[in-house]
Amino acid sequence: MRNNLQVRLIARPVGMPRAEDFRIEEASVPEVSEGELLVQVRYISLDPAMRGWMDDRPSYLPPVGLGQVMRATAIGEVLQSRSTLFKAGDCVMGHLGVQTVAVVRAQAVRRVDTTLAPIDVHIGLLSTAGLTAYFGLLDTGQPLAGETVVVSGAAGAVGSVVGQIARIKGCRAVGVAGGSDKCTFLTDTLGYDRAVDYKADDFKLQLAGACANGIDVFFDNVGNPVLDLALRYINLRARIVLCGAISQYNSTGKVDGPQNYIALIVKRAMMKGLIVFDYESRYAEATAQLAAWWRSGSVVYRADVTQGIERFHEALLRLFAGKTKGKAVLQV
Amino acid sequence: MRNNLQVRLIARPVGMPRAEDFRIEEASVPEVSEGELLVQVRYISLDPAMRGWMDDRPSYLPPVGLGQVMRATAIGEVLQSRSTLFKAGDCVMGHLGVQTVAVVRAQAVRRVDTTLAPIDVHIGLLSTAGLTAYFGLLDTGQPLAGETVVVSGAAGAVGSVVGQIARIKGCRAVGVAGGSDKCTFLTDTLGYDRAVDYKADDFKLQLAGACANGIDVFFDNVGNPVLDLALRYINLRARIVLCGAISQYNSTGKVDGPQNYIALIVKRAMMKGLIVFDYESRYAEATAQLAAWWRSGSVVYRADVTQGIERFHEALLRLFAGKTKGKAVLQV
Numbered sequence: 001m002r003n004n005l006q007v008r009l010i011a012r013p014v015g016m017p018r019a020e021d022f023r024i025e026e027a028s029v030p031e032v033s034e035g036e037l038l039v040q041v042r043y044i045s046l047d048p049a050m051r052g053w054m055d056d057r058p059s060y061l062p063p064v065g066l067g068q069v070m071r072a073t074a075i076g077e078v079l080q081s082r083s084t085l086f087k088a089g090d091c092v093m094g095h096l097g098v099q100t101v102a103v104v105r106a107q108a109v110r111r112v113d114t115t116l117a118p119i120d121v122h123i124g125l126l127s128t129a130g131l132t133a134y135f136g137l138l139d140t141g142q143p144l145a146g147e148t149v150v151v152s153g154a155a156g157a158v159g160s161v162v163g164q165i166a167r168i169k170g171c172r173a174v175g176v177a178g179g180s181d182k183c184t185f186l187t188d189t190l191g192y193d194r195a196v197d198y199k200a201d202d203f204k205l206q207l208a209g210a211c212a213n214g215i216d217v218f219f220d221n222v223g224n225p226v227l228d229l230a231l232r233y234i235n236l237r238a239r240i241v242l243c244g245a246i247s248q249y250n251s252t253g254k255v256d257g258p259q260n261y262i263a264l265i266v267k268r269a270m271m272k273g274l275i276v277f278d279y280e281s282r283y284a285e286a287t288a289q290l291a292a293w294w295r296s297g298s299v300v301y302r303a304d305v306t307q308g309i310e311r312f313h314e315a316l317l318r319l320f321a322g323k324t325k326g327k328a329v330l331q332v
Numbered sequence: 333m334r335n336n337l338q339v340r341l342i343a344r345p346v347g348m349p350r351a352e353d354f355r356i357e358e359a360s361v362p363e364v365s366e367g368e369l370l371v372q373v374r375y376i377s378l379d380p381a382m383r384g385w386m387d388d389r390p391s392y393l394p395p396v397g398l399g400q401v402m403r404a405t406a407i408g409e410v411l412q413s414r415s416t417l418f419k420a421g422d423c424v425m426g427h428l429g430v431q432t433v434a435v436v437r438a439q440a441v442r443r444v445d446t447t448l449a450p451i452d453v454h455i456g457l458l459s460t461a462g463l464t465a466y467f468g469l470l471d472t473g474q475p476l477a478g479e480t481v482v483v484s485g486a487a488g489a490v491g492s493v494v495g496q497i498a499r500i501k502g503c504r505a506v507g508v509a510g511g512s513d514k515c516t517f518l519t520d521t522l523g524y525d526r527a528v529d530y531k532a533d534d535f536k537l538q539l540a541g542a543c544a545n546g547i548d549v550f551f552d553n554v555g556n557p558v559l560d561l562a563l564r565y566i567n568l569r570a571r572i573v574l575c576g577a578i579s580q581y582n583s584t585g586k587v588d589g590p591q592n593y594i595a596l597i598v599k600r601a602m603m604k605g606l607i608v609f610d611y612e613s614r615y616a617e618a619t620a621q622l623a624a625w626w627r628s629g630s631v632v633y634r635a636d637v638t639q640g641i642e643r644f645h646e647a648l649l650r651l652f653a654g655k656t657k658g659k660a661v662l663q664v
Contacts, residue, residue, distance in 0.1 A: 242593070242596050242597045243597070244597070245597070256591070257591035258593060259586055259587040259588070261574070261587075261590060262574075262577050265606065265607065268606060268607055270603070271593070271603045271604070272603070273596035273600050275597065278600060
């Protein structure tokens with residue numbers, strides 16, 4: 001009997017999650033029932049959305065129950081299959097949780113095609129983050145060649161892909177990130193046309209300068225104060241893609257709402273929220289396209305990898321502290 | 333030579349406009365040049381948007397210049413025409429300004445078809461207010477039969493029409509207004525299914541009760557605090573039509589932004605601004621439809637009429653104080 005190292009949520013965080021909100025425990029692996037798979041987890045995706053799942057309030061997914069294994073998108077290898085959908089040795093992705101071994105319903109996971117890209121690229125670029133970038137920018141943002149696309153959290157898992165797709169579509173990509181190191185990453189590694197450092201004293205001036213022709217698409221991963229500032233510069237019929245608000249997720253005070261939302265009236269602009277799960281029927285199309293771009297080198301993928309499931313909390317804090325560049329991943 | 337009584341903007345208001353920000357003066361009527369019309373103004377539309385036009389900042393229309401006649405949509409009768417487009421006796425509507433007589437380019441106004449409805453219905457229902465309700469609800473809001481449509485400023489010029497169109501489309505219409513008198517107006521005169529009084533102590537409970545099935549379309553004329561509260565109750569894929577923010581127009585402090593905007597992500601909802609001028613090519617269609625509804629009695633029209641151009645400032649304050657029911661109009 002193989003043992004399973006699990007991270008369970010044992011208290012609801014107030015503000016930033018503390019180590020004490022989780023318990024690491026070794027459990028035995030349950031029997032695999034008909035229709036289920038036993039999966040060896042390889043990579044776990046660390047996502048800002050995890051913070052919302054820890055709260056006890058209704059959202060697009062139910063809260064993680066207290067005492068339950070922390071929910072996470074992960075990728076792994078099928079060790080044993082009691083389903084006709086998969087066989088041992090197949091790679092699958094889904095909500096496997098923060099644990100080393102998962103028993104899941106075969107219908108709840110999807111196949112990972114390792115001929116498209118290796119699994120470490122799947123977990124970051126061809127999973128939630130890349131798909132969110134793809135559908136958020138192309139479907140909600142509707143960018144046209146020549147337009148200016150501004151991305152907040154541009155060095156993050158989603159943002160690092162949004163800018164590259166914007167460039168492929170002939171747009172001018174402006175990335176907002178914190179610190180000169182990340183800004184260099186945006187322009188030199190990811191190919192953003194301009195990087196703006198929100199920690200710089202002259203941030204507002206930098207952004208105004210980088211958006212001299214206004215903003216046509218603003219892809220927001222962060223929330224205020226960048227959202228409010230971007231609203232000042234939106235062009236007529238601009239599209240604001242609301243993907244996340246990482247600046248607000250650990251806030252214990254009031255959320256800081258966008259005061260400049262009235263610009264949406266003046267500019268007949270649109271602000272629309274996005275949850276990638278709604279696009280499940282089109283995942284295959286997007287995955288194939290992203291993988292093709294990655295293989296041709298038009299999209300580069302960078303991961304920020306932490307080794308070891310017992311470092312989950314530490315890796316999560318790095319993510320919320322804005323210390324990661326590219327996709328934050330936990331390697332099992 | 334006939335004289336012209338005019339209201340000119342002579343100072344930029346800070347907060348609520350004061351009487352001293354305007355000057356009433358009698359001017360002589362200029363010569364009518366080729367391509368122009370001399371128009372006897374009959375009804376002047378009083379609109380919340382006027383407040384924005386008084387500010388010296390770029391918007392969807394240039395600011396009214398200091399010393400200039402205050403901009404207003406108005407309706408009048410052609411006294412003299414030097415254009416082939418109109419003849420004396422025709423009725424026209426356009427930016428005639430707050431004055432008794434206007435000289436305007438014939439191409440800048442549109443014909444008023446008095447066989448559809450009398451001119452006092454044109455200035456209120458078949459002008460900016462009614463058209464804004466029509467395009468805002470139907471084009472941006474996309475209401476489906478059985479859905480719940482919530483309208484803020486529901487007793488106002490736009491809101492009083494939105495609820496009635498929502499009912500025609502088979503929706504449940506919930507109106508938010510201030511005071512029991514207005515709430516009675518909503519249900520008894522306009523046919524709203526439910527009226528919610530934002531001045532009542534139990535306003536939040538009232539709104540929650542009226543929206544037990546959630547909100548599918550929120551048509552916002554007001555801004556916070558109603559906007560934030562409505563965001564709490566939006567359904568999946570809700571549409572928020574941003575038409576105005578009258579609660580914020582005379583504010584000298586910070587605009588109160590919607591803290592609950594993150595609900596747009598969770599609910600994959602959309603918030604979109606609207607300026608009716610964008611729909612000019614479809615005004616004829618909308619005017620004919622609104623007039624047909626009015627003639628058949630499916631849409632009732634109520635005006636709040638002030639007599640005399642010299643009472644412009646007083647009438648404007650009534651509007652901003654929320655004292656008007658239906659369309660605020662100045663009769664010349």
